[in-house]
Amino acid sequence: MKNNNFALFGLIFTTLLLSMSPLKADTPTDPLWPQLKTAYFGDKQIRENANGLLIIEAPKRAEDAAIVPISIKSLVPQSAENYIKHIHIVIDNNPDPYSAKFTLSDALDEVAISTRMRVDQYTDIRAIAEMNDGSLHMVSTFVKASGGCSAPAGKDAEAALARLGKTQIRMRTPIIGSPVDAQIIVSHPNYNGLQFDQKSRQYIPPHYVNKIDISYQGQMLIALEAGISVSEDPSIRFTFTPKEKGTLKALITDTKEMQFIAEKTL
Numbered sequence: 001m002k003n004n005n006f007a008l009f010g011l012i013f014t015t016l017l018l019s020m021s022p023l024k025a026d027t028p029t030d031p032l033w034p035q036l037k038t039a040y041f042g043d044k045q046i047r048e049n050a051n052g053l054l055i056i057e058a059p060k061r062a063e064d065a066a067i068v069p070i071s072i073k074s075l076v077p078q079s080a081e082n083y084i085k086h087i088h089i090v091i092d093n094n095p096d097p098y099s100a101k102f103t104l105s106d107a108l109d110e111v112a113i114s115t116r117m118r119v120d121q122y123t124d125i126r127a128i129a130e131m132n133d134g135s136l137h138m139v140s141t142f143v144k145a146s147g148g149c150s151a152p153a154g155k156d157a158e159a160a161l162a163r164l165g166k167t168q169i170r171m172r173t174p175i176i177g178s179p180v181d182a183q184i185i186v187s188h189p190n191y192n193g194l195q196f197d198q199k200s201r202q203y204i205p206p207h208y209v210n211k212i213d214i215s216y217q218g219q220m221l222i223a224l225e226a227g228i229s230v231s232e233d234p235s236i237r238f239t240f241t242p243k244e245k246g247t248l249k250a251l252i253t254d255t256k257e258m259q260f261i262a263e264k265t266l
Contacts, residue, residue: 065148
């Protein structure tokens, strides 16, 4: 599987843009998944309904289509011999269906990740776990939401730019050797190119976070490659077990190659 999955959606993206209507939120009559599977995974076999390995949770009907919470949890502990190497997030009916790729370390011990996505139409949201042996396992859930990809940012442009890149690491006081929940959140409007500026009467150029690298004591825990579906103010919640005292670090990069760093010493 190549790392340039985000470049593979061109034809699908164009087709969806031409067919988008703000008044229509129903699922397209012809499901896109067969085309998406071929575009992103070729002829590789994907085990569907892999509910014994992975759980995906999202609201059945989103309160805000621009900020839809998604949680992914593995039911199998990570180990050096058997672990989830990547999680691919596909939102079938979004303008760019391939929405995120998480690269994971077996040092996580367990996989429990939450983030927030934009959802453009009623759609299946899929999490495809790629194991270290290359096998693919999928779970999915259906979400009713519409208009999230073109929804304007929640803050005015000046306020958003004033806080651009402010990054926080939130977590309770950890106990060495015990799992702890942590959250990385970065202030960023995450313009995806589909928001319309009422003042200028033009679309706002894309400018969004496309990479988040999280490490502890220099060891990679999670690396996120993000597309245009990630919500404003990108956030990742995760669980990890610090084996010793050290520093948790988040390095965030956006499409203008701006970088933001946050660190927390335990």
